[in-house]
Amino acid sequence: MSKYWSSLVNQLQPYIPGEQPSMTNITKLNTNENPYGPSPLALLAMKSLLNQDLRLYPPPSADHLKETVARYYELNADQVFLGNGSDEVLAHIFNGLLKQSEPLLFPDISYSFYPVFCKLYDINFIKIPLTDDLSLDLKNYKRANGGIIFPNPNAPTGRLLPLKAIEELLKENQHAVVVVDEAYIDFGGQSAVVLINKYANLIVVQTMSKARSLAGMRIGYALGSAELIEGLERVKNSFNSYPLGHLQIAAGIAAFEDKAHFDSTRQQVISSRDWLSDQLKILGFDVLPSAANFLFVQHTHKSAEIIHDQLRDLGIIVRHFKQPRIEEFLRITVGTDVQNRQLVSALGGLLE
Numbered sequence: 312m313s314k315y316w317s318s319l320v321n322q323l324q325p326y327i328p329g330e331q332p333s334m335t336n337i338t339k340l341n342t343n344e345n346p347y348g349p350s351p352l353a354l355l356a357m358k359s360l361l362n363q364d365l366r367l368y369p370p371p372s373a374d375h376l377k378e379t380v381a382r383y384y385e386l387n388a389d390q391v392f393l394g395n396g397s398d399e400v401l402a403h404i405f406n407g408l409l410k411q412s413e414p415l416l417f418p419d420i421s422y423s424f425y426p427v428f429c430k431l432y433d434i435n436f437i438k439i440p441l442t443d444d445l446s447l448d449l450k451n452y453k454r455a456n457g458g459i460i461f462p463n464p465n466a467p468t469g470r471l472l473p474l475k476a477i478e479e480l481l482k483e484n485q486h487a488v489v490v491v492d493e494a495y496i497d498f499g500g501q502s503a504v505v506l507i508n509k510y511a512n513l514i515v516v517q518t519m520s521k522a523r524s525l526a527g528m529r530i531g532y533a534l535g536s537a538e539l540i541e542g543l544e545r546v547k548n549s550f551n552s553y554p555l556g557h558l559q560i561a562a563g564i565a566a567f568e569d570k571a572h573f574d575s576t577r578q579q580v581i582s583s584r585d586w587l588s589d590q591l592k593i594l595g596f597d598v599l600p601s602a603a604n605f606l607f608v609q610h611t612h613k614s615a616e617i618i619h620d621q622l623r624d625l626g627i628i629v630r631h632f633k634q635p636r637i638e639e640f641l642r643i644t645v646g647t648d649v650q651n652r653q654l655v656s657a658l659g660g661l662l663e
């Protein structure tokens with residue numbers, strides 16, 4: 312608290328990101344980064360820009376990247392919105408599309424940034440509980456609302472909704488915007504992007520941080536009808552005209568064009584996820600089915616917090632949320648084969 316802060320700032324409860332430790336020899340399985348790294352073409356594209364031309368402002372709407380993304384998803388460039396990470400894209404969506412008189416709906420167990428944005432923009436919301444097995448049942452969203460947002464696959468559970476259920480919701484909710492946060496969709500789900508030209512109320516949010524392994528570059532985007540995208544451009548151009556720098560734009564274009572790297576690395580993550588899931592089950596964990604690059608697990612008799620702390624002492628960091636309903640779960644990012652084997656052997660020792 313400070314008398315110099317606005318009353319809004321005095322009331323904020325900021326998002327707490329997973330830690331980014333400075334120690335080097337650590338096995339970091341806590342923030343869902345992709346362990347294989349960005350496309351070498353993206354690195355080259357950035358290196359070629361390290362010169363005096365960085366004195367110039369970047370193109371404010373990053374049209375070349377917009378066109379690349381549009382082509383990839385078979386949309387028009389005016390159906391693409393770009394931002395400094397999808398967190399920024401989400402912020403503009405909350406501010407520009409989800410602040411309505413009826414409450415915004417989202418799952419009780421979900422991306423914990425959503426309630427933070429609601430506080431920041433003074434948006435009225437209702438949390439809809441996941442079912443007992445931590446599934447998202449969209450039937451529970453049939454009520455008055457000023458918008459709906461959920462991740463698919465959901466975070467931190469990893470559970471995936473089929474496209475059919477999402478289309479059902481879009482049909483019934485045409486009075487308000489439905490946001491599908493697809494941060495993890497490329498690890499095994501079917502994207503709702505194919506529904507965009509059919510439903511003007513749909514916004515799909517994606518990021519280059521996870522499957523494209525560019526979390527450090529901060530590139531996110533939203534895809535939707537030109538009408539919704541124009542609304543977001545109005546917010547962006549009232550906030551920061553240049554959310555993406557020259558390096559981000561170049562990295563984004565190159566990463567989208569390197570489909571071979573994208574496909575091979577995400578396939579590796581998917582097959583490692585299946586291996587890790589089997590190993591964790593053998594060690595006595597219940598493992599939720601995951602379509603993401605992480606597993607959400609609960610041990611049959613040992614406390615999640617203790618496992619988390621003991622792993623940490625061994626240099627392995629996983630994520631534990633001290634939150635009702637999920638305090639006995641751990642969220643474990645799928646790492647390289649070496650990291651996954653190291654985790655399994657450490658757990659084998661702890662659980663003996």
Ligand SMILES: *Cc1c(COP(=O)(O)O)cnc(C)c1O
Pocket residue numbers: 395396397398399422462466492494517518519520526529530531
């Ligand atoms: C990681 C993540 C994001 C944010 O990604 P950035 O583009 O790195 O800001 C958004 N939504 C969900 C559900 C995520 O897990």
